Amino acid sequence: MNLNAPTFSQFDHDGLKIAFFDEGEPSGDPVLLIHGFASTATVNWVHPGWLKTLGEAGYRVIALDNRGHGASDKPRDAEAYRPWVMATDAIALLDHLGIEKAHVMGYSMGARISTFAALANPERIRSLVLGGLGIGMTDGVGDWDPIADALVADVIDDITHDRGRMFRMFAEQTKSDRDALAACIRGSRDLVERSDMGKIDIPTLIGVGTRDDIAGSPQELAALMPNARALDIPNRDHMLAVGDRVFKAAVLEFYASL
Template identity: 70%
Template structure:
């Protein structure tokens, strides 16, 4: 996979789909990577077949990108700067941006830092949790750092530890990330995001927070409820994909 250097880190990405198409930048969620979040669920094929230039980054600490162990590396502003730097590296002046979960939070910080580079936004798997927080995640770092998964009893922490073990992730980097990347936006910050936005959340998602409350803060937002899906299963849902295609077409 190609990579570039930013903030003294090597960050990997892919740049595929239709080269002459409208670019869309994809930003994955916590403990995932560009393949797990966007290739395996069919997003690359869906967007590429629709004529888009599809760009996706491995966030720092994830996938094939460098994995610093200090918590200060994972504040969302710095992760948003990575995404901005990737577009500049590829000489893409403006793109649609879609993030899922942590990636949605990073996308929001990106829109605040470089609004001229963001054509539209898709916030997947994150609603009012962007402002109010997304519940208790403190145990996840401890679960990631435990000597054995057998000692991890919290269901959510155990699920992330199992996933990290299966993907061969750097658990120290992920623990640092989960401690720093959940910085909340204020309602005032959200109101400053003026580009068209779509908020897509599963009806069984108990992490994201209300998509309607977040939409009420955004000047130009619409909500898509993904029926019967929780936080994990909503990612590749066909209702989600169809809604994104329609949203992008309306903001072409």
């Protein structure tokens, strides 16, 4: 087994083909990984070392390419990307693999999808790790319309919005379908009610970089939940926190404590 080059498979759900990998220790506790906006399972979880870290710790490591991303199908309708709709892809993958219950870890948009999955199917989720998204889960993370506009702009030189330019460059680097991503960002921004966060009693770890200007406070989000704790990932911004060793060590410690 080559942890650096996972083999992807596909399954059908909601009229779409969804790509995923299933690696690590086959008999280990399953961990389902849900990546962030404009990323892929490989970019979010393999390159930063999560597959290697979790696999070597004895876990079965599963990750999907969210619809609109990577090798999965890419609808152009924003309604196809509502977070509760995308959450059904994750639960359907557990069904496809015959997994009754899994640890679920999401980063950024993946954290939002994970939260909607936990609200709809709490019995399927053993624990939650929410990375790269704090109180922005309930309060919003700013105006993302300029990012959608940047993704579909004719030329990158026309983009004056700094964050829009950053995501456009990232999308080009990952050779993403920019029209699908624009639809995704317009459809996937639904917030979670603060009262609904309080209904999630699944053990939860919320990790956010101390230089992350998108996520919002992890402590404020954890305070809304009955069984959550916050982790500051030192000196990391939104893009770099995901692979940080402090984050990885905290997740392994969190899992070991359950």
